[in-house]
Amino acid sequence: MSLKSLTYTSLARLDLDVGELEAIHRTARAVNALEGITGILIFNGTHFLQIIEGAPMAIDELVERLRRDPRHSGIEVRDERPVKERSFPDWSMELVKVSASYFDAKDEVAGRLPATVAEPVKDRVFRMTEAISGTVSF
Ligand SMILES: Cc1cc2nc3c(=O)[nH]c(=O)nc-3n(C[C@H](O)[C@H](O)[C@H](O)COP(=O)(O)O)c2cc1C
Numbered sequence: 001m002s003l004k005s006l007t008y009t010s011l012a013r014l015d016l017d018v019g020e021l022e023a024i025h026r027t028a029r030a031v032n033a034l035e036g037i038t039g040i041l042i043f044n045g046t047h048f049l050q051i052i053e054g055a056p057m058a059i060d061e062l063v064e065r066l067r068r069d070p071r072h073s074g075i076e077v078r079d080e081r082p083v084k085e086r087s088f089p090d091w092s093m094e095l096v097k098v099s100a101s102y103f104d105a106k107d108e109v110a111g112r113l114p115a116t117v118a119e120p121v122k123d124r125v126f127r128m129t130e131a132i133s134g135t136v137s138f
Contacts, residue, residue, distance in 0.1 A: 003086065005053040006063065007079040007124060009132050010072040012046055020071060021095075028093035037062060038088045040113075040125075042096045044105055047132035048072055051125070053086050078128055087117045102133035 021043065028041065037054035052059055067075055088094065096112050098105040109129050113122060 003083050004056040004059050005081055005083045006059050007051045008075050008077045010048045011074040012048055012072050016071060025095045032092040038086050038091050040088055040094050042098060044098050044132055045100050049128045049132050087121045089116055100134045102130045105129050105133055
């Protein structure tokens with residue numbers, strides 16, 4: 001079966017609350033389990049960074065739904081490529097909440113990534129986490 005991985009960032013609706021975030025996560029897990037989609041959803045309080053992986057048609061259809069979802073905007077596809085293996089085989093969608101500053105967020109993300117994530121993917125996650133981070137504060 002051919003597999004594709006897509007990474008995007010987006011801006012969460014300004015007044016998105018915890019209940020809505022939980023609802024997004026619940027739907028994502030339930031639907032992805034049915035669609036054979038796996039991945040990670042990183043939220044830093046203002047922005048999302050998501051990696052989704054699965055059959056190309058399932059990924060394209062999900063991106064269409066994501067583009068119509070008013071709970072976020074400004075979707076930017078940062079990476080899209082065919083892959084041989086999944087980076088997140090055991091996660092129908094894992095939500096990782098991180099700090100706004102990259103200084104903290106990098107460690108928080110690093111502590112959660114499973115061993116199945118190869119170095120280049122890890123690097124991409126860190127780079128994209130930096131891209132959605134606010135000003136670094138010490
Ligand atoms: C940041 C974010 C991440 C999402 N991730 C997923 C996901 O991984 N899988 C999914 O099915 N829906 C996800 N959703 C929800 C979809 O946008 C959409 O609401 C859902 O798939 C149901 O689609 P429908 O209302 O057109 O039936 C996400 C929404 C947001 C805002």
